[in-house]
Amino acid sequence: MDTDLHVLVSGGGIAGNAVALQLLRAGIRTTVVERASAPRPGGQAVDLRGPSREVAQRMGLIPGILTHRLDEQGMEYVDRRGRAYVRMPTEMFDGKGPVADIEITRGDLNQVLLDALTDTVGTLDYRYGEWIEAMTQDEGGVDVLFASGKRQRFGLVIGADGVHSATRRLAFGPEEQFSTYLGGYTSYFTVPAPAGIEPGWMSLHLKPRVAVGLRPDADPHTAKALVMLRVDADPALRGDVDAQQRLLRRMLADSGWLTPQILDAMVDAPDFYFDELARIDVPNLSAGRVALLGDAGYCGSPLSGMGTAMALVGAYLLAGELAAGPTDPVNALRRYETAVTPFLDKAKKLPGGGLAAMVQTTRLGSMLGRALARVMASRPLRPVMIKMMSGTDEYELPSYPADSAPTAR
C-alpha cells in the first residue's frame, strides 16, 4: 500500500510494538519512541485466550510464542509453612482457568514482537531513550517536540505508553481524570528459584493485606515473584524504589513460607516492577489525530488479567482500521473505537469483588478467603470459574485484508 501517512507510536510495550508491527506490514511508515533505554524486561506470565489468542494467530506470532511458552502445571495456595491447601491443575479447568494453556512471560512476548518487527520489511524508525515532550495538532497533522530536542510532524500519534501515559496527559488531560485507585499495589520481579519449589506450579500465599506468590519462569533457575498489597494510596511511592521496597519489606515481614528468600532477592532483581493497581477509563479513545491504545486508554489493572489481551486486540483493530483507510485517519480512529468497545466492556470487568475478594484485611477474612479458594476449585463450581475466565470469548473479531499478507524479510 502506498500512503504518506506517518504514524508515531509512543511506548514500546506489548501494545506499541503490536500496533507498529501491523502498521509496518500494511506499508504504513511508523516511528516508535520508547522512554527506556532498552526493551523493558520483566513481568510474570500473561495468558493468551479467546480473541487475544486469535489475534496472535492472525499476526503469525504463535510459533515464536510457543518457543517461550511456560510449562505451567497449575496453581496452588500454600500456608505459611508452604503446605498446599488448594491445588488447581491446569487441566481441572480445560486450560481455561486461572492458568491458561498458553502462558508466556510479558518480557518474552515483547521480545517475540520485537523479533517480528526486525523481520518485517518496511520503514520502521525505533528510538529508545526518547519521548514526547510537547505536541500540538491541526487538521493535517501533529507537531511533536521530543525530549532530545528534535521536532517532527506526524499524521497520527498513538499513545501506547502505559497506565501513566504522557500522551494521554498531553492530549486528553491529567491522569486523575481517568484513573481509579483499586485499593492496593502490585509488584513483580525475578528471583533465583528457591530450592524445593515444585517445577511448573504457581504458588500463592495469603495473609491479611498481602498476597505473595511465585510463578514459573521460562528459565528453571529463576522464578517470578508477585506481590499484591492492600493499602491506601500513597503518592510518595510513585517512582521511589527505596520507599516501595521498604513498604514491601514491612508488609511481608513475618509472613512465613518463602518470603524471606523473596525479600532478600528483591534488592538485586534486574527487573523490579512496582505500581498501583489502577483502572483507566477514557470516554473517547481519540482526540483528533491522537489515539490511545492499551493501558494508556483502557486498563482493568493486573487484577483483570486482561491487560495484554486488550493491548493485542486493540493494536490489531487500530492497525486494521488505519490500513483500511490511511487517507482519513480521524475516521479510522472512530471505527477503531467502535470496534474495540464491545471487547473492552467485557475485558475490563474485574473478577467479582476485585482486590477485596482476593486479599483480605483481617485474619478471619483470610481464613474465609482460603475457604472460598477451596470452594472455587470444587467440581460443582469449576464451570463457573471457566465462565468467569472466558468472559471475552464471545467477542467477534473483525477481519482485515492485511491479515493474510504479513511481509517478512
Ligand SMILES: Cc1cc2nc3c(=O)[nH]c(=O)nc-3n(C[C@H](O)[C@H](O)[C@H](O)COP(=O)(O)OP(=O)(O)OC[C@H]3O[C@@H](n4cnc5c(N)ncnc54)[C@H](O)[C@@H]3O)c2cc1C
Ligand atoms: C516492566 C513491566 C512489567 C509488567 N508486568 C506485568 C505483569 O506481570 N502482569 C500484568 O498483568 N501486567 C504487567 N504489566 C502491565 C502489562 O504489560 C500491560 O497491562 C499490558 O501488557 C498492556 O501493555 P501496554 O503496552 O499498554 O503498557 P505497558 O506494558 O505499561 O508498556 C508501556 C511502555 O511505554 C513506555 N513508556 C512509558 N512512558 C513513556 C513515555 N512518556 N514515552 C515513551 N514511552 C513510554 C514504558 O517504558 C513501556 O515500555 C507490566 C508492565 C511493565 C512495563
